[in-house]
Amino acid sequence: MFGKRSSFGNGGSARPAAEPAVASPQAVRVPATSPSPAPAAPKPTPPAPQSESRRSEDYYVTKSMIFGALIEAIDLSQLSRLDPESAREEIRDIVNEIISIKNVVMSISDQEDVLDDICNDVLGFGPLEPLLARDDIADIMVNGATRTFIEVGGKIQLTNIRFRDNAQLMNICQRIVSQVGRRVDEASPICDARLMDGSRVNVIAPPLAIDGPTLTIRKFRKDKLTLDQLIKFGAISPEGGEILKIIGRVRCNVVISGGTGSGKTTLLNCLTNYIDDDERIITCEDAAELQLQQAHVVRLETRPPSLEGTGAISMRDLVKNCLRMRPERIIVGEVRGPEAFDLLQAMNTGHDGSMGTLHANSPREALSRIESMITMGGFSLPARTIREMMVTSIDIIVQAARLRDGSRRITHITEVLGLEGDVVTTQDLFVYDIVGEDAQGKLVGRHRSTGIGRPRFWDRARYYNEEQRLAAALDASELVERPAA
Ligand SMILES: Nc1ncnc2c1ncn2[C@@H]1O[C@H](COP(=O)(O)OP(=O)(O)OP(=O)(O)O)[C@@H](O)[C@H]1O
Numbered sequence: 001m002f003g004k005r006s007s008f009g010n011g012g013s014a015r016p017a018a019e020p021a022v023a024s025p026q027a028v029r030v031p032a033t034s035p036s037p038a039p040a041a042p043k044p045t046p047p048a049p050q051s052e053s054r055r056s057e058d059y060y061v062t063k064s065m066i067f068g069a070l071i072e073a074i075d076l077s078q079l080s081r082l083d084p085e086s087a088r089e090e091i092r093d094i095v096n097e098i099i100s101i102k103n104v105v106m107s108i109s110d111q112e113d114v115l116d117d118i119c120n121d122v123l124g125f126g127p128l129e130p131l132l133a134r135d136d137i138a139d140i141m142v143n144g145a146t147r148t149f150i151e152v153g154g155k156i157q158l159t160n161i162r163f164r165d166n167a168q169l170m171n172i173c174q175r176i177v178s179q180v181g182r183r184v185d186e187a188s189p190i191c192d193a194r195l196m197d198g199s200r201v202n203v204i205a206p207p208l209a210i211d212g213p214t215l216t217i218r219k220f221r222k223d224k225l226t227l228d229q230l231i232k233f234g235a236i237s238p239e240g241g242e243i244l245k246i247i248g249r250v251r252c253n254v255v256i257s258g259g260t261g262s263g264k265t266t267l268l269n270c271l272t273n274y275i276d277d278d279e280r281i282i283t284c285e286d287a288a289e290l291q292l293q294q295a296h297v298v299r300l301e302t303r304p305p306s307l308e309g310t311g312a313i314s315m316r317d318l319v320k321n322c323l324r325m326r327p328e329r330i331i332v333g334e335v336r337g338p339e340a341f342d343l344l345q346a347m348n349t350g351h352d353g354s355m356g357t358l359h360a361n362s363p364r365e366a367l368s369r370i371e372s373m374i375t376m377g378g379f380s381l382p383a384r385t386i387r388e389m390m391v392t393s394i395d396i397i398v399q400a401a402r403l404r405d406g407s408r409r410i411t412h413i414t415e416v417l418g419l420e421g422d423v424v425t426t427q428d429l430f431v432y433d434i435v436g437e438d439a440q441g442k443l444v445g446r447h448r449s450t451g452i453g454r455p456r457f458w459d460r461a462r463y464y465n466e467e468q469r470l471a472a473a474l475d476a477s478e479l480v481e482r483p484a485a
């Protein structure tokens with residue numbers, strides 16, 4: 001067994017130094033079976049929402065007691081030198097010993113669960129581990145120690161996951177962000193990071209987050225969705241998918257617009273699959289999420305300022321630098337600010353086929369968002385000049401949406417045509433109509449072309465010898481009336 005420990009690793013910085021770094025004062029209510037004394041002065045904790053699969057309170061109390069005893073018994077610095085399997089074995093031995101010494105009454109399966117939970121706490125990301133291991137979860141949202149929600153199949157649900165207390169949660173947040181060389185604490189309470197598997201992470205800590213550290217993880221899908229899978233899910237019809245493949249290949253400048261979590265990044269990733277293999281692509285992202293399959297890709301990531309407030313590298317810096325890197329296509333993960341100007345300029349200056357996503361609820365709103373991003377970026381350009389820039393640079397806006405039944409659909413493929421007076425004119429090539437709702441509450445709809453036979457990018461399609469395919473896809477989607485899944 002290990003010698004007595006000196007301290008508990010990288011203790012949570014949100015906790016006052018004098019407080020022991022483990023065990024949850026507010027969560028612990030020692031059960032009759034436990035001989036350990038009850039910790040003093042429990043703080044009032046807001047009642048956790050009930051969920052059917054909630055574990056009994058006794059389970060957490062017992063786990064907390066065993067955990068406390070374990071931490072007393074081991075030296076974590078020695079433990080960290082072992083490989084995960086041996087560390088797990090060591091923990092198993094000690095936990096079994098504690099259970100027998102303290103006469104803990106527990107079923108074998110609960111004992112196994114406690115052991116798993118404790119190993120996750122000591123060796124990994126604690127209660128998050130089982131959620132991170134699942135591939136069907138899109139988002140994990142932790143709102144303080146007692147409430148963790150997940151998004152599965154487009155719907156948000158409460159889980160039975162909970163942390164011992166906010167200090168443990170803060171500890172885990174710190175562990176996550178330190179993997180990419182960042183830190184989160186009261187002095188810098190906002191942090192973007194990435195898990196080793198590529199999942200995107202945001203942490204906002206007290207005092208900004210009032211009810212405890214708030215952690216949001218956009219889970220990385222191991223099997224990236226492809227356009228053919230989106231077609232299978234009914235996000236787009238086969239003909240619409242064909243049009244998107246052509247748009248990706250023939251170097252249209254594309255803006256993907258959509259609400260939060262509507263599938264913009266997924267769609268962008270899918271579109272990039274149709275880029276020819278010999279093109280030099282540069283991607284700029286806040287947290288690298290895209291997974292391009294091509295051989296010639298340079299991936300760039302922004303950097304937040306240091307604690308002293310220096311050293312920040314913005315998206316604008318990256319996009320400007322891209323222009324000196326002989327890019328053929330520039331892909332901006334998410335356009336949020338003045339980099340909109342640089343992306344439009346890049347699109348305009350021989351980097352055809354550049355793409356980016358932005359938050360907007362319709363293609364028209366996407367255009368006004370770009371205009372306001374440029375205006376607010378401090379460029380003193382007249383509105384008309386900005387609109388002229390948009391018209392000459394953006395070819396296509398693809399709109400993604402998460403509908404109220406949780407399904408994700410591509411609702412518009414829209415072309416930017418030109419300026420009429422001061423107004424940017426657009427035409428929808430392809431739209432999704434909702435026609436009703438089935439008995440299970442699922443929306444029923446269909447994708448259809450709007451009857452435009454010759455889109456504005458027709459010549460471009462012809463240049464790439466794709467005009468037959470384009471004409472066929474447009475014709476077919478006019479005729480087919482396909483109820484969505
Ligand atoms: N058509 C689809 N069908 C099912 N799941 C999808 C679909 N498109 C995307 N998803 C899943 O939805 C989640 C959110 O997708 P994505 O990250 O692309 O959204 P986003 O719009 O970029 O979000 P954000 O605004 O947070 O950047 C991911 O888990 C992704 O795998």
Ligand SMILES: [Mg+2]
Pocket residue numbers: 264265266334357
């Ligand atoms: Mg995204």
